[in-house]
Amino acid sequence: MITNDSSFQVSTDQTQLDIPMIYRFLSEQSTWAVGISRPVVERAIENSLCFGGYLDGRQIAFARVITDFATFANLVDVFVVPEFRGRGYGKQLVGVVLRHPSLQKLRRFTLATTDSHSLYERFGFTAPQRPETLMERYFPNIYLS
Template identity: 80%
Template sequence: MISTTNDSSFQVSTDRTRLDVPMIYRFLSENSTWAVGISRTTVERSIENSLCFGGYLDGRQVAFARVVTDYATFANLADVFVVPEYRGRGYAKQLIRVVMEHPSLQGIRRFTLFTSDSHSLYARFGFAPPQQPDSVMERYSPNIYLS
């Protein structure tokens, strides 16, 4: 699937063969706030087991997002980023719009994500704090990639 966004030079694709895995790994392991220290093997396994979206300008990947899903009832949006030199141009909004409009992700009952600083971006797409926070539990190991 390739989708041209509002900015016709920015394209989003789910074609795994186009993903710049070394760039994705470098960003996540060195520059993200959520996966510093993650191994290349873990990044590759996460890509293999997710619906991935690459954002491209002139054939160069500048953005990424992935969705972990059963394609029926549950989806979790993860690892969303735009490389720093391309931020502030609306590419994150365009990327998320394409993710949310993907045909395989329609009719999902629970679509989740975790963010520490981009609440307003995701609120534009219908994300909100849990309606029943007392029903949410997690097992979280924030420093697992550093051990």
């Protein structure tokens, strides 16, 4: 358990994750994974470094990092359940993620966001310095097919 303050705690223990809650949020409430299947969510969690945020033992936040633990990481699926937003839990969660010992000295740490730029800018994230070098294959509605 990685403790952040006396009431909100963050853990990377995957056995503590509330998989049904994570699946429901991602498949029904997120703006990026609507329609995702539970097996895909489970496989993604299984193959990532995951962070659960807990308040009084209840999971209220989640973040997932896809990484090789040596040179690169991508922060994805960051959320705080709606009823707990606006209380600083997202900032605390991202802070714990970025301080994790296995995620230090990476050459590149990326993320994509449509509406949380100010949150991530606090932690040093910026627009790509050389966007002309980045490419992607992007299928935004793949889970609805």
